[in-house]
Amino acid sequence: MSALSRLRSWEGLLLVLLIVIVGLNVTKTPYYLGVGNLVNLFQLSIEKIIIALTMTLIIISGEIDLSVASVMCLATCVMARLFEAGVELPLALAAALASGALAGLINGACVAYLGLPSLAVTLAGLIGYRGVGRILVEDRAIGGYPAWFDALGQQPLVGPLTFSIVAFLVLFIVTAVVLNRSFVGRIVYSMGTNLEAARFSGVRVKWAKLLLFVFSGLNAAFAGLLYAARLGSVRGDMADGFELDIITMVLLGGVSIFGGSGNLAGVGLSILVILNLRNGMGLANITGNAQTSVIGALLILSVLVPNLARLIHNQWKGREA
């Protein structure tokens, strides 16, 4: 029983998993604990984990945003095209962020004010926003940005940490405070638990949904620009398929796909689990596809095992009674 109750606390299970993975990594490879590797571990997926923060809010509120990776692409393409046309880079960056917010606004307006299912709307966005990006850059790769922009993605800013990692840490703290310590968090949870009840208790549900999607778009654009800074070049197929990785991170963190439950601590732990698992497998010479398979299996097991445990537990109780 005590083991079962510990299993029921999702964060506890993730923590155990994390310790096991880190333990295995440390014993398997001597390079694992090096500062360079630890920074690298975050740096290689930094864009995804930044977006996972807003995705957590969206999924807790009972919606989903499949278009994030395409918004990343759209924003970088807007930036690249403007830069190519001779616009100053800071202005191009601002326009890129605005394009991300606009994409989010379109998603949000369709979901909140037209009452369309977010799965379908953002699926359209997934295809459409990348399409707009493709129109802008066609099949070229646009590079040659000023040195300070490239440095933004690569060079250490505080100690060994790059700007992207610092940005992630700041955003993580902000999201945690917003979700756990402010009325915004309570609104997000109440919308996910029971939308009608939230509406009747005076939450401006439509407005809140709109804002959530705008922030998701804005954040995706920001992450896209960091990605462009890290790669130093922009193409129409960048960040292809990232949405699935991001959603996996959030769901593995114990956030219910139906909304209303889950917390940022779980998502933080799940991010650490996934990054360490990938890093460890990478150091042990396991290829990217096998890594993706293992994470896919982990995602299914993360929901299946507690379900089965509950089922067996219930049957056990039924037999005793």
Add this chain to the structure above:
Amino acid sequence: MTWLRRRIRPEQIRELILLLLIIVAVVSFGSLIDGYYSNRTFNRIASGVAIISVIAVGQTLVVLTRSIDLSVGSITGCTAFIVGLALAYHHDLSPLLAVAIAVTMGTAMGAVNGVIVAWGRVPPIIVTLGTLAIYRGILVESFGGYVITTDKLPDWLVNLPTLTLFTIGGLDIRAMVALAFTVVIVFHVATSYLNLGRQFYAIGSNPEAAELIGLPKQRIVFTVFLLSGALSGLAGFMFLGRFGNVTVQAGNGLELQSVAAVVVGAVNIFGGSGTVLGAMLGGVMIGTLDQSLLRLQISEFWRDAILGFLILLAVASDSIILRRLRMLWGAAELKLIARPVPPLTGQAEEAAVR
């Protein structure tokens, strides 16, 4: 008017609008592209639509029951590659056996999804997101850079895409197109008239009510994933036949295309409404745009943007127009019930008895 309303449901109006849009699209492309109305154009569009239609049929069944299957692309890729491999090493494998292998493989992979969703009670989006990665990962891990090329395949398979069954009005009907169309019709009739088919709708419309009246919900959900897997397996065989050259990345992205076809084809993403024929029309619409924009060379890069807009439009029209129409239909039904019963004339009496 009452007669018409009784015969046509709002969903059918939505499908008719889609059919009209397809005709408008074809006519406008015809005026833009020289020699558009040709056998070649038809074959190009039809053989592309054939594969996506077969997958979309399975996806429709899944979506009807309030689920979603994101693993179809990986299942199609796996079966295409494995069957290709089998044929490359055993040239004497009979065509029927090759199809059987493809369908069996697909069914097995669909069964894994189905068991976890139905009895493991894991949300379908999580399960199929996971198996999307797992199936593809196993394939890539096992065969890596291996490529199946046309010259390794037996002649009957290489010639299959150009095999013409019969010709209607100058248009060649290829064997694969006929096969896909047969699948669509069979499943359309089955979901419209068979007991099991109606049960899909019941589960999708109201799962609690369906369980209360005694429908085996878990078994039905399992069946749906089984069928989706089997159809993806069949699509894998068609994929191999059409392209000949197959890598381990084959069929990547078909999951989103099939969901797009289903959504454009007026199948409600929340289950319970829509038809297999509608999903095929959705596939035809997307396929027509895809192939025709390719011919208008400047617009190649516009394809995805237009497709995204089309899906959004389809979903919006679904929700806005259909909701109004349903209310109109419902209000008219109420009026009919509330109206005092007129004295029966001879003809009406006969109808009442019937």
